[in-house]
Amino acid sequence: MTPAPNAIVNRQVVENHWQHIDDDSALPDSGDITVSLKRWQEAEGQFPDHVGQVAVRLSNDIDVEEVYPGIAHSPMILLDFPIIDTNKRGYHPDGKAYSQARLLRERCGYRGEIRAHGQEVISDVLLYMERCGINAFEMREGQNLGKAIACFSEFSEAYQGAASGPQPIFLRRRAAT
Amino acid sequence: MYRYDEYDQKILSERVAQFRGQMQRYLAGELSDPDFRALRLMNGLYFQRFAPMYRIAIPYGMLSSTQLRKLAEIARQYDRGYGHFTTRQNIQFNWCKTEDIPDIFAELASVEMHSVQTSGNCIRNTTTDQLAGVAVDELEDPRPYCELIRQWSSFHPEFAYLPRKFKIAVSSSKQDRAAVQMHDVGVYMLRNEAGEIGYQIWVGGGLGRTPILSTKIREFLEKPHLLSYLEAIVRVYNRHGRRNDTNRARIKIMVRDMGGEAFAELVENEWNKIKDSYLQLTDDDILRMQSHFTQPDYDADAANDTQFEHYLNSDKGFARWVQHNVTEHKQPGYRAVYISLKAPGIPPGDCTHEQMDLIADLADQYSLGELRTTHDQNLVLADVRQGDLYALWQKLGEQELATPNIGTLNDMICCPGLDFCGLANAGSIGIAEKLNQRFDDLDYLYDLGELKLKMSGCMNGCGHHSVGHIGILGVEKKGGEWYQLTLGGDATHDASLGDRVGPAIEKDQIVDAIEAILTVYVEQREGDERFLDTYRRVGMEPFKQRVYATKEAA
Numbered sequence: 241m242t243p244a245p246n247a248i249v250n251r252q253v254v255e256n257h258w259q260h261i262d263d264d265s266a267l268p269d270s271g272d273i274t275v276s277l278k279r280w281q282e283a284e285g286q287f288p289d290h291v292g293q294v295a296v297r298l299s300n301d302i303d304v305e306e307v308y309p310g311i312a313h314s315p316m317i318l319l320d321f322p323i324i325d326t327n328k329r330g331y332h333p334d335g336k337a338y339s340q341a342r343l344l345r346e347r348c349g350y351r352g353e354i355r356a357h358g359q360e361v362i363s364d365v366l367l368y369m370e371r372c373g374i375n376a377f378e379m380r381e382g383q384n385l386g387k388a389i390a391c392f393s394e395f396s397e398a399y400q401g402a403a404s405g406p407q408p409i410f411l412r413r414r415a416a417t
Numbered sequence: 418m419y420r421y422d423e424y425d426q427k428i429l430s431e432r433v434a435q436f437r438g439q440m441q442r443y444l445a446g447e448l449s450d451p452d453f454r455a456l457r458l459m460n461g462l463y464f465q466r467f468a469p470m471y472r473i474a475i476p477y478g479m480l481s482s483t484q485l486r487k488l489a490e491i492a493r494q495y496d497r498g499y500g501h502f503t504t505r506q507n508i509q510f511n512w513c514k515t516e517d518i519p520d521i522f523a524e525l526a527s528v529e530m531h532s533v534q535t536s537g538n539c540i541r542n543t544t545t546d547q548l549a550g551v552a553v554d555e556l557e558d559p560r561p562y563c564e565l566i567r568q569w570s571s572f573h574p575e576f577a578y579l580p581r582k583f584k585i586a587v588s589s590s591k592q593d594r595a596a597v598q599m600h601d602v603g604v605y606m607l608r609n610e611a612g613e614i615g616y617q618i619w620v621g622g623g624l625g626r627t628p629i630l631s632t633k634i635r636e637f638l639e640k641p642h643l644l645s646y647l648e649a650i651v652r653v654y655n656r657h658g659r660r661n662d663t664n665r666a667r668i669k670i671m672v673r674d675m676g677g678e679a680f681a682e683l684v685e686n687e688w689n690k691i692k693d694s695y696l697q698l699t700d701d702d703i704l705r706m707q708s709h710f711t712q713p714d715y716d717a718d719a720a721n722d723t724q725f726e727h728y729l730n731s732d733k734g735f736a737r738w739v740q741h742n743v744t745e746h747k748q749p750g751y752r753a754v755y756i757s758l759k760a761p762g763i764p765p766g767d768c769t770h771e772q773m774d775l776i777a778d779l780a781d782q783y784s785l786g787e788l789r790t791t792h793d794q795n796l797v798l799a800d801v802r803q804g805d806l807y808a809l810w811q812k813l814g815e816q817e818l819a820t821p822n823i824g825t826l827n828d829m830i831c832c833p834g835l836d837f838c839g840l841a842n843a844g845s846i847g848i849a850e851k852l853n854q855r856f857d858d859l860d861y862l863y864d865l866g867e868l869k870l871k872m873s874g875c876m877n878g879c880g881h882h883s884v885g886h887i888g889i890l891g892v893e894k895k896g897g898e899w900y901q902l903t904l905g906g907d908a909t910h911d912a913s914l915g916d917r918v919g920p921a922i923e924k925d926q927i928v929d930a931i932e933a934i935l936t937v938y939v940e941q942r943e944g945d946e947r948f949l950d951t952y953r954r955v956g957m958e959p960f961k962q963r964v965y966a967t968k969e970a971a
Contacts, residue, residue, distance in 0.1 A: 323451075326663045331451040332538075335578025339655050342575055347690065360578070364439065364456055368574035384447075394435045397428040399568045401695050402575065408695070409424040410568065410702065417701055 321360035345373030373403030461532030489773035540570035554591035580658035621672030626876035628883035632677035649688035719750025722804030766794035834874030841874035843891025843898035
């Protein structure tokens with residue numbers, strides 16, 4: 241997988257230093273890399289010979305609560321937001337990883353970076369992703385990153401509580417009475 | 418009814434600005450067709466056969482007169498002077514210009530309305546009983562709970578890209594007037610043995626190409642847990658629902674395939690982890706919401722009126738209208754009035770801007786400034802004094818809004834069909850008109866009694882054909898428009914899906930086939946038996962024989 245040259249982390253555009261290594265490729269000796277859950281589990285999450293950070297990459301059908309004890313020490317968790325082909329439309333943003341993100345943050349208590357990766361990562365979904373607890377974004381190619389940053393400020397209010405975001409409206413109404 | 422506070426208004430104006438920006442980027446070529454598609458659908462904008470279709474939410478069917486006047490203004494200024502009320506209590510405009518949509522959206526926001534989540538793979542408008550708050554058979558007003566659900570589901574960050582659309586309905590009365598079992602989640606409010614009011618939860622109903630009635634997954638849920646339970650259901654669906662085949666992506670397929678018990682277990686496991694979270698409703702949360710739906714200041718003298726009785730006895734036309742279009746009310750001296758949008762020759766559910774303005778005025782004058790939409794595509798003035806009914810009837814009649822046909826064959830529900838919709842295989846409005854012409858004798862219609870005829874122009878089933886006592890489904894066959902008939906569907910507590918009569922029927926024979934079915938009913942019925950009950954008693958055979966006998970003879 242070719243990494244995007246830039247990413248957004250904590251609402252800042254930064255150079256992307258992560259490389260995502262396919263299961264078929266040998267691990268490089270150094271650099272910040274992600275590996276599949278399978279590879280991570282085979283190594284029991286230990287990569288003592290690697291110079292640089294190694295983080296785990298989850299496909300969106302993984303039960304994060306089940307695997308969490310084995311990945312809790314990963315410095316970053318990469319989630320997948322693909323656009324899948326359906327029989328009818330050929331274009332269907334797959335939102336399973338929104339739930340994974342919330343469970344990682346709110347239920348498992350993961351405090352490290354949660355990073356979104358995939359075709360679905362465009363400006364218009366950043367705010368929802370952030371509210372689900374994702375704080376880093378590898379944007380789909382061709383997105384205007386400057387404009388993308390502005391999208392985080394599109395909403396100042398939220399009806400629901402989630403992993404982050406403003407205090408939900410109903411809690412403030414509750415407090416006001 | 419619910420009024421926005423500063424938070425609701427703020428979040429909506431931010432949404433309008435967001436969508437305006439997305440539209441600008443789309444028109445400037447900075448947002449691709451498929452990317453924009455997902456975004457515009459979540460704002461109610463479809464690109465259709467001839468022009469875009471813009472669907473506006475009417476939360477659980479409640480409208481103020483101010484809002485209806487705004488819809489009339491939009492119809493005049495941006496459309497061809499009319500709108501179409503849908504089977505999900507919403508309204509659609511069929512002739513707007515794409516580039517005008519952000520302006521229309523802003524107009525809507527100025528009267529606390531919007532088009533958010535009226536399409537797309539997200540949680541849609543919650544629907545309920547059109548007689549909520551006034552029904553005699555009601556346990557508790559369901560609207561505060563609908564509004565709680567509306568707010569919880571609006572802009573929900575986790576559930577914007579579900580496998581498929583997701584619809585919730587709530588009913589709190591003895592008779593289910595909200596077609597609860599046809600929804601992804603159905604909530605029946607009821608009392609448990611201890612006398613507490615709570616919710617019974619049903620999951621996995623839906624119409625469309627695979628119509629399925631929902632399955633009960635929880636007998637009784639205590640009041641504070643409404644939102645946490647819904648969140649658990651939708652999360653289970655988001656994580657485990659199928660996405661690779663649009664036709665199998667609704668929650669109904671998941672529930673059917675894994676079974677209600679297994680599905681319920683997943684939900685309960687998830688729910689147990691979140692039921693004590695901030696999602697738990699406090700008594701104050703519920704009271705605060707109920708304070709938006711307090712009982713109006715009813716006229717205590719309303720029942721002392723004698724004019725109503727006088728006109729009932731002296732004006733047959735009025736008496737007929739009262740018998741069919743007026744229903745009882747929990748407050749003595751008051752009635753709820755159905756405004757029929759099924760006048761002959763008009764596509765079911767269509768309403769002109771002049772009619773909307775008139776209805777808004779009548780709502781102000783006679784019904785506390787509010788009205789409701791129904792899933793049968795009619796409107797309701799819910800709080801009319803009996804002494805005002807005669808004047809109201811006369812004024813409705815001036816704009817063809819007093820057709821006394823509620824609940825009859827001609828009160829059919831019908832999707833826009835091939836005339837407008839990009840998905841349709843066959844016309845539906847034209848068939849509705851032909852049926853209206855053939856069955857124009859009101860006495861015959863009254864004699865037939867309660868008869869729900871429902872028609873869809875394609876398998877997606879927007880016209881709810883699967884739950885019509887008589888269902889008509891448009892199909893494409895040999896390059897032409899053909900129609901599949903079903904009998905015995907029902908959308909109430911006693912819900913059932915219709916049975917197919919036989920092979921599809923050609924367009925020019927469909928009205929004859931309906932007539933054959935009605936004739937068999939009239940011959941076979943016992944006493945005052947409804948069509949549905951006769952069908953359930955005698956079965957398909959006599960109907961089938963007659964329908965195809967007619968065809969062969971022709």
